[in-house]
Amino acid sequence: MNKIVLATSLCIAIAALGGCTNKSVVRYGDATAVETTDINFGSTDLQKVASQMTDSLLLSPVVGTLTANTRPIIFVESIKNKTSEHIDTESITDSISTKLLRSGKFRFVDMGRVAAVREQLEFQQSSGMVDASKAIAFGQQVGAQYMLYGNLASIVKSNKDKSDVYYKFTMRLMDLKSGLVEWADETEIRKTKEKEFVSW
Amino acid sequence: MNHKSRTILALIVGTFLLSACQNIAPVTSGVGSNQIAPEQAFSEHLHIDNKQLASKLYISDIKSRTNNGLLEVNAILTSTYKKSLQLQYQFQWFDQDGFAIEVGKSPWKALELHGMQTATATGLAPSNKASTFSIYVREVPEKFFKF
Structure with missing residues (x-):
């Protein structure tokens, strides 16, 4: 009888553990959902930073005055990545x-497409393939009035049980004529990773 | 160990192991609102899809105004739970005809609400076409497997 009981237990155990095999499943997910795969800068951080900076800029009283009767022209300078990670800051901008x-x-x-625009205008002007009366001439583009720029910095700390990363994203809007910074804001993100006990 | 004890032990072990490695779909329902216009009372538009979350969290107030031509919303979230809640919230924006604006582009924002804390979920319409909004709050689904 003992053997039967033990054998039954073993069979059940094997059957149950058999359900634990790994299998790859491909699914489409929600691109806007909170993502916590690891502690590194991720899609949720990018979306949070972009959303908060945009909201802050659009709600700023100074920007309200600037945009009351006109649509100011901005050029975005690249965001400086001062973190220890490789982050595609162009994606944030x-x-x-x-x-x-x-x-x-x-x-x-x-400004990232200046060379391509120049090439196209040169083609229109000098290739002989474009109707000269309709070709776009050089020197007609409008220059930016404001420059948007910023920094992304991080502080990383960890011990054997816990990792902590703190990101600080700063943005500023400068009036290119006067050199005055018309708007500035910063947003912070804290992410921690620690061991959790598995519970049944 | 007698025969009866061994049988019971075997049953316990079997049941225990059978409960292993269940692939459980995360709970993604929460609490939220239907479309609310700035002049409407928010309390009439709230709905609860997840009673478990609603027992720990409620939307205590929703305020909205037009700022720089854009609809700005503050929703006050109040925890009635003694432990921290890992939440995410999302605003949806609709034009005056009830059509959704920028569908799928409003990100879920993460919010940690400490025990019994009150926090503000903020949202700004992506364009001046927005005239109504809705909010949805749910817990961050983290565990997909349990043993």
Whole structure:
């Protein structure tokens, strides 16, 4: 009888543990959901930073005055990454400039595409393939009035049980004519990773 | 150990192991509101999809105003739970015809609400077309497996 009981237990155990095999499953997820895969800078951090900076800029009384009767022209300088991680800061500036542009309150010039624009205008002017009366001439573009720039810094601390990372993202809007900083704000993110006891 | 004890032990071990490695779908329901216009009373538009979360958290106030031409909303979240809650909230924006604006682009924002704490969830409409809004709050689903 003892053997039967033991054998039954073993069978149940094997059957139950058999359910624990790994299998890969592919799913589409919510791109806007909170992501906590690891402690590094992730999509949720990017979305939070872009959202908070855009909201702060759009709610600023100074910006309210600037955008009351006109849509100021902005150029976005790259965000300086002062963290120890590799972070695509262009993606942050892309999100912020897209949100600001879609708000209908600002216009942007894209300095990242100057070479491509020059090439296209040179083609229109000198290739002989474009109707000269309709070719776009050099020297007609509008310059930016304001510059948006910022820094992303981090402080990382860890011990054997816990890791802590603190991000600070700072942005400023400068009037290119006067050199005055018209708006500035910063947002912070704290992420921690610690061991948790597995509970049944 | 007698025969009866061994049988019971075997049953316990079997049951224990059968409960192992369940792949459980995370609970993603929460508490929220239907579309609210700035002039409407928020309390009539709240709904509860997750009673467990509603026993620990409630939306105590929602204020809205137009700032720089954009609809700005503050929702006050109050915890009635002694431990911290890992929450995420999302605003949705609608134009005057009830059509959603910038669908799928409003991110879920993470919010840690400490025991019995009150915090403000803030939202700003992405464009001046927004005339009504809704909010939804849920817990961050973290554990997909249990043993």
